[in-house]
Amino acid sequence: MMVLETNGLTKKYNNQLVVNNLNMHVRQGEIYALLGRNGAGKTTTLKMVMGLVKQTRGEITVFGEKLTRSNTGGYRRIGALIEAPAFYENLTAVENLNLIASLRGIHNKNAVNNTLELVGLENDTNKKSGKFSLGMKQRLGIALALMHDPEFIILDEPTNSLDPAGIQQMRSLILSLSKEAGTSILISSHILSEVEQLADTIGIIHQGCLIEEVPMNEIRLRNRHFIKMVVSSTALAVPILEKQLGITDFDVESDYILKIYEIERNMEDVNRYFHDAHIGVSEISMNKGNLEEYFMKITGG
Numbered sequence: 500m501m502v503l504e505t506n507g508l509t510k511k512y513n514n515q516l517v518v519n520n521l522n523m524h525v526r527q528g529e530i531y532a533l534l535g536r537n538g539a540g541k542t543t544t545l546k547m548v549m550g551l552v553k554q555t556r557g558e559i560t561v562f563g564e565k566l567t568r569s570n571t572g573g574y575r576r577i578g579a580l581i582e583a584p585a586f587y588e589n590l591t592a593v594e595n596l597n598l599i600a601s602l603r604g605i606h607n608k609n610a611v612n613n614t615l616e617l618v619g620l621e622n623d624t625n626k627k628s629g630k631f632s633l634g635m636k637q638r639l640g641i642a643l644a645l646m647h648d649p650e651f652i653i654l655d656e657p658t659n660s661l662d663p664a665g666i667q668q669m670r671s672l673i674l675s676l677s678k679e680a681g682t683s684i685l686i687s688s689h690i691l692s693e694v695e696q697l698a699d700t701i702g703i704i705h706q707g708c709l710i711e712e713v714p715m716n717e718i719r720l721r722n723r724h725f726i727k728m729v730v731s732s733t734a735l736a737v738p739i740l741e742k743q744l745g746i747t748d749f750d751v752e753s754d755y756i757l758k759i760y761e762i763e764r765n766m767e768d769v770n771r772y773f774h775d776a777h778i779g780v781s782e783i784s785m786n787k788g789n790l791e792e793y794f795m796k797i798t799g800g
């Protein structure tokens with residue numbers, strides 16, 4: 500089941516396409532990372548999904564139902580934090596959340612305290628939110644999004660303005676929400692390394708277009724480290740690799756290029772076998788399939 504599907508979602512500002520014909524698919528129970536550089540259109544997309552900005556064109560379906568002006572019930576099942584949340588600066592964290600809880604009709608007495616603990620604000624409950632640091636405000640915003648126990652949460656760059664320890668905590672929080680509570684999660688980020696250990700699916704948005712939507716596993720496979728060998732004939736080299744060296748995890752790129760994924764293998768060995776079989780080797784190089792580079796490459800950075 501999909502918790503979110505967009506169909507041709509498009510936004511124009513002053514005749515400029517900011518989000519261009521987006522077809523996104525977030526599956527139930529997964530962590531989906533919308534990845535893109537500054538200005539790519541992430542926030543605009545999430546705002547349209549939450550109905551904070553009206554789309555120029557396209558459809559949004561949540562929990563299998565199309566959102567329309569008269570059908571907005573889906574929003575009750577979503578918790579979202581998009582851009583800086585607004586709080587009453589003179590109220591403490593607890594008071595802010597209590598206020599929101601009563602507005603939203605949340606009667607669970609423990610909801611506020613549980614949520615504050617979840618986001619790591621349990622020791623700052625009585626401080627006025629106006630005195631909060633950026634990181635603490637970010638946590639309070641996430642607490643707001645989580646308080647009604649939503650099935651699906653949408654967080655726009657949730658690690659923004661958090662320190663390294665805060666980023667780590669946010670990551671564990673997202674993982675535990677996903678793994679323990681089964682919450683579906685959509686987060687945006689401009690740093691691949693930040694979501695790479697988290698996401699099940701990555702959607703890459705570039706200049707308003709979703710240019711890739713792929714399982715993280717597939718990206719990992721595509722980016723495995725390998726040893727590249729340029730040889731005089733891969734046709735001759737393959738049987739030697741397989742039969743004499745017992746190497747099976749490799750790809751034949753062309754008549755001359757081999758990619759060997761067993762990078763811990765001693766290449767001197769391979770070289771010697773090839774030499775004995777009169778196979779020329781003109782290049783051996785290690786290729787570190789760096790995910791960050793890959794992301795930069797496809798977004799043109």
Ligand SMILES: Nc1ncnc2c1ncn2[C@@H]1O[C@H](COP(=O)(O)OP(=O)(O)OP(=O)(O)O)[C@@H](O)[C@H]1O
Pocket residue numbers: 512513517535536537538539540541542543544689
């Ligand atoms: N209200 C607006 N009016 C006009 N243009 C806007 C408006 N909001 C966003 N834009 C433009 O839309 C484009 C996408 O902005 P958006 O905030 O969605 O990007 P983003 O991917 O969230 O970037 P960042 O990583 O910096 O948060 C930008 O070029 C931005 O200038």
Ligand SMILES: [Mg+2]
Pocket residue numbers: 541542543655
């Ligand atoms: Mg943004």
